[in-house]
Amino acid sequence: MRLVLVGAGHAHLHLLNQAGTLRTAGLDVTLVAPAAFHYSGLASGVLSGALPSAAARIDVAALAAAHQVKHRQTTVEAVNRSARTVRLAEGADLPFDLVSFNVGSTVEDPMALVGALDVWPVKPLSRLFDLQARLEAMLRCEGPAPRVVVAGGGQTGFEIAAAIAGLCARHGRQADVTIVSRSSPHWGPAAALASLRRHLETRGIGVLAGEVVAREAGRCGLTDGRSLPCDVLVLAGGLVAPPLISGLGLPTDEAGRLRVTPALHAPDDPAVFAAGDCAVIDSAPRPPVGVFGVRAAPVLAANLMARARGAALRAYEPQRRWLSIMDLGDGTGLALRGELWWRGRAALWLKRRLDLGFVAAARSLRPGA
Ligand SMILES: Cc1cc2nc3c(=O)[nH]c(=O)nc-3n(C[C@H](O)[C@H](O)[C@H](O)COP(=O)(O)OP(=O)(O)OC[C@H]3O[C@@H](n4cnc5c(N)ncnc54)[C@H](O)[C@@H]3O)c2cc1C
Known part of the structure; x- marks a missing residue:
């Protein structure tokens, strides 16, 4: 079964790491995404001049090569759901049996x-x-x-x-x-x-x-x-979903995000999956924050494999509270979790530790790791 992954956001980076398992489940995986991914948790640190831009960059092309995933270094411009093809920016059509979107927001x-x-x-x-x-x-x-x-x-x-x-x-x-x-x-x-x-x-x-x-x-x-x-x-x-999502001709919310079931597929098209900023679960809507793409990833991987095998799908339940830490550009941070908050150097220290850790882990992905 041909699986096309559109975008190398947080969830699809995880799927790259699972490429061997996806292949074993009978999925022939192609990733369509630009060669580099920029991690937003470090973006303000780059803007303030505290970090070089390279600190926030993940080499998607190198990861795809390491995991033997076919990688088209381009973007998807449109999707023809009835023909089961995605149209690449350079004009070629790529066929799919299953397609998954993790294209973030604009x-x-x-x-x-x-x-x-x-x-x-x-x-x-x-x-x-x-x-x-x-x-x-x-x-x-x-x-x-x-x-x-x-x-x-x-x-x-x-x-x-x-x-x-x-x-x-x-x-x-x-x-x-x-x-x-x-x-x-x-x-x-x-x-x-x-x-x-x-x-x-x-x-x-x-x-x-x-x-x-x-x-x-x-x-x-x-x-x-x-x-x-x-x-x-x-x-x-x-932040709203890219127009590519509304172009699918499937129900979206007011921010243009694809409405998906807790199993992360469109209710009206079981071959179309989505996670991260470009998707919303009607029963558990959440704001566009990176953690949801990360946490949805294992469920997305499991459900794509289940679809290939004709097995039952799992539900993803996004958490109700999450830690978010703002980089205040002066060596301090503001940490928020529900009604709890603290501001100071320790908050930024924790943010750097988590964000640099995410990037280091993503860069060092090894097949099956
Ligand atoms: C300045 C700023 C700071 C932020 N800081 C934080 C933070 O500290 N913590 C946090 O949790 N969230 C933060 N966010 C929110 C965060 O950026 C998003 O929630 C998160 O990036 C969404 O992840 P995603 O996996 O859905 O998509 P993304 O991380 O946006 O990845 C989507 C990928 O898809 C690719 N793509 C897009 N369109 C196409 C296409 N048509 N074809 C192929 N590929 C495509 C893009 O190139 C991109 O690499 C911040 C946002 C901003 C703007």
């Missing part, structure tokens, strides 16, 4: 701002690394630090703002960063958010209620007609 951009001068979406992460180079070039010039507006008051928006302030500090400059948030931030305990805002204020980061809808030279416009001075606009609004 940034919501309803006003089509991406493409305008110095507008930077936080996904794909490679753009964030380009942004780091751009800001460094600006910071090397004489004059005040660039005025940065971060559109999006979620955890990602705050972390990106803190990382940019960290980069400015590395260059001996005071940051000028404004986070523009559609609604009052409520993604963590109120006391944690208040403490974070006080801390960020001392580092030149303000928070403004509003919504960025326009980009002009040196400014950006808000819905209520106000306009802010802005040299660099970072889009860190809601």
Whole structure:
């Protein structure tokens, strides 16, 4: 049975490690994904200048070769479910009997701002690394630090703002960063958010209620007609599934994520599986966070093999609470788990340990390891 894995996200990296077992179950595996994967847990560390971009990079091509998995180093542009083929970016069609999507998410951009001068979406992460180079070039010039507006008051928006302030500090400059948030931030305990805002204020980061809808030279416009001075606009609004997913012609949620059963396949097409940011389990919806792709992976592997053998599938139950640690770009972190939180150097130490550990483990994958 031909299995096509689309995207080398967290779950499919695990499947690469299981390639031998998948083959034994009768699956002929082909991976379609770019040659490199960038790990988001280290992205803000790269942006702040604390880590080199290589620290966050996993060589997918090398892993696929080590596990003897056929790897098409490209992207899937479209899927023809009735013909059971995926269309590759270069135009070729690849047939499948089973297909699994782990393609992550993109940034919501309803006003089509991406493409305008110095507008930077936080996904794909490679753009964030380009942004780091751009800001460094600006910071090397004489004059005040660039005025940065971060559109999006979620955890990602705050972390990106803190990382940019960290980069400015590395260059001996005071940051000028404004986070523009559609609604009052409520993604963590109120006391944690208040403490974070006080801390960020001392580092030149303000928070403004509003919504960025326009980009002009040196400014950006808000819905209520106000306009802010802005040299660099970072889009860190809601994460939504790539259009490839809605193009499947299967039910999706409001963020364009494929609705899947707890067994991780589309209810209306048992040959289509998905995990990570691009999927949602109706009975247990969760936000787009890396841990869910990681934890879904063993169930995804088991169920793809079960499908090949005609056996019963297992259910994946995403956890209700999870640890998330923000890198605040100044050697400290903010750790959150449900109503619990702490801020300080120990939080960042733990984050680095976990994230560098993930990357090291992924890089050292050996067949059957
Ligand atoms: C700045 C930032 C920081 C974050 N920090 C954290 C954090 O610290 N911890 C955390 O848990 N979450 C974090 N997140 C969220 C995290 O990035 C996502 O939840 C996570 O990456 C989703 O994992 P995934 O496996 O679904 O997909 P991804 O990790 O996004 O991987 C998807 C892969 O699919 C590939 N792909 C995409 N489209 C195609 C296509 N059409 N064809 C082939 N391949 C394709 C991509 O190149 C990519 O390599 C952060 C997000 C951002 C933006």
